[in-house]
Amino acid sequence: EVQLVESGGGLVQPGGSLRLSCAASGFTFSSYEMNWVRQAPGKGLEWVSYISSSGSTIYYADSVKGRFTISRDNAKNSLYLQMNSLRAEDTAVYYCARDRGNSGSCFDYWGQGTLVTVSS
Amino acid sequence: DIQMTQSPSTLSASVGDRVTITCRASQSISSWLAWYQQKPGKAPKLLIYKASSLETGVPSRFSGSGSGTEFTLTISSLQPDDFATYYCQQYNSYWRTFGQGTKVEIK
Numbered sequence: 001e002v003q004l005v006e007s008g009g010g011l012v013q014p015g016g017s018l019r020l021s022c023a024a025s026g027f028t029f030s031s032y033e034m035n036w037v038r039q040a041p042g043k044g045l046e047w048v049s050y051i052s053s054s055g056s057t058i059y060y061a062d063s064v065k066g067r068f069t070i071s072r073d074n075a076k077n078s079l080y081l082q083m084n085s086l087r088a089e090d091t092a093v094y095y096c097a098r099d100r101g102n103s104g105s106c107f108d109y110w111g112q113g114t115l116v117t118v119s120s
Numbered sequence: 121d122i123q124m125t126q127s128p129s130t131l132s133a134s135v136g137d138r139v140t141i142t143c144r145a146s147q148s149i150s151s152w153l154a155w156y157q158q159k160p161g162k163a164p165k166l167l168i169y170k171a172s173s174l175e176t177g178v179p180s181r182f183s184g185s186g187s188g189t190e191f192t193l194t195i196s197s198l199q200p201d202d203f204a205t206y207y208c209q210q211y212n213s214y215w216r217t218f219g220q221g222t223k224v225e226i227k
Contacts, residue, residue: 047215047217100166106154106211107154108166111163112163
């Protein structure tokens, strides 16, 4: 059974940093492209970042470019999101999501999400 | 970025109704469109990919159609479990974007 389990969310002050993790199981993690998607409270879905299966190709939404860094450790079946210079508008539930296919696809499996709250 | 616009934002319907949600893209995305269902407090669930392909395990009352810039999600006979928010998503580029969502409420 495919499982994605996020962790690392919490309350952080504006300007602070946080590192999210996503532990994958039930599939060959190193063969799949992965993403982070977020959802602000009561709002819609926003794609945040993409990483290829090898980690060699990475993309970011303009709203987080230069502040967030996506990475993965295929030996540990884990995906990460380092978030720096956090702002109030980064407050959201952050989901890790698996690409269904290759070369940027839709998302067939999602984690349960981890809440990040940016507030003083 | 490609903008996705869903209509309506809210839809009131009864069990057994046929329901249609529309999604329009700001430029052609061929058939690179997906539909998701999300219930409160839960992660989205993939229903339809490549505009009209049903994801494994999704009931056949869900169907998708369209290509280019205009797409529809149809629920042929609304069931109690279908009251939720639905999102379209384009994946014509790596910069994936979602529609704003359509909430299907009980009439």
